[in-house]
Amino acid sequence: MHTIKPPSRSFGTSIRRLSLLRPSQAVKLKPVSVTQVRAGSMEPGMSNAVTSVGKATNIRWHDCQIRKIDRQNLLQQKGCVIWITGLSGSGKSTLACALSRELHYRGHMTYVLDGDNLRHGLNSDLTFKAEDRAENIRRVGEVAKLFADAGVICIACLISPYRMDRDACRSLLPDSTFIEVFLDFPLEICEARDPKGLYKLARSGKIKGFTGIDDPYEPPLNCEIVIQPKNGDCPSPQTMAEQVVSYLQQNGFLRA
Ligand SMILES: Nc1ncnc2c1ncn2[C@@H]1O[C@H](COP(=O)(O)OS(=O)(=O)O)[C@@H](OP(=O)(O)O)[C@H]1O
């Protein structure tokens, strides 16, 4: 039977503390004169004007009294997005689950957005053509941003092969709260794993446009965390998760 160790900290205590918390300072709305705003660029408190964003016309941002800082105080952590990128078979889902489990045991709220899973629902209308991959990444970036705003440590794991698409997600998040993790494992290792038999199908031409075979993967140039084989050996899922947890600890994400 699958058992999960309870978190070390009592959530009951946190929830009881809610009544003692005061929402952060009342929001002062700053009217601005803009009528057209770039999609994704609106932030709480930015404007109370009726405006247009992308194709959405005559809309207005509504702020709530309870804000990100209040939710973070409740959860005793900082909302952020951990964006895991790498080839198919590099271990993205494995790391995401190991990391989520590790943080959960330590009493932290996480949520995993797995590319493969999201293509079963939210993104089931998208193919693997470059423009559909871009839309896939854009939607997941927006969803991840909402989770981070909720105070959750959001773990997104997608191939996300294009640098420009990943950078666009980074620009959606407040400073330093987009943490890009590159699983830098060579194609030979990923292809040898081939747990779903997709590389084999791609090599035989039965899948077209497969990342790493006949479709590009652009590695990050300057990401927060790189995980690589050491002396030819892959670090275990637990070791990979610990590397990310250390980063979160050192950068203050595991406290409010
Ligand atoms: N053509 C092609 N290229 C790459 N991957 C393919 C393809 N067709 C299907 N799959 C399966 O889809 C999973 C990747 O989905 P993602 O949403 O992460 O891809 S992307 O970020 O939009 O590139 C990927 O899952 P992972 O192996 O977990 O990466 C594959 O199982």
Ligand SMILES: Nc1ncnc2c1ncn2[C@@H]1O[C@H](COP(=O)(O)OP(=O)(O)O)[C@@H](O)[C@H]1O
């Ligand atoms: N660090 C690791 N060491 C050994 N095997 C791994 C490791 N990470 C993943 N695997 C195995 O490799 C395969 C692909 O992992 P997966 O997490 O599904 O990759 P991805 O989500 O990137 O496609 C799985 O069979 C998984 O058990």
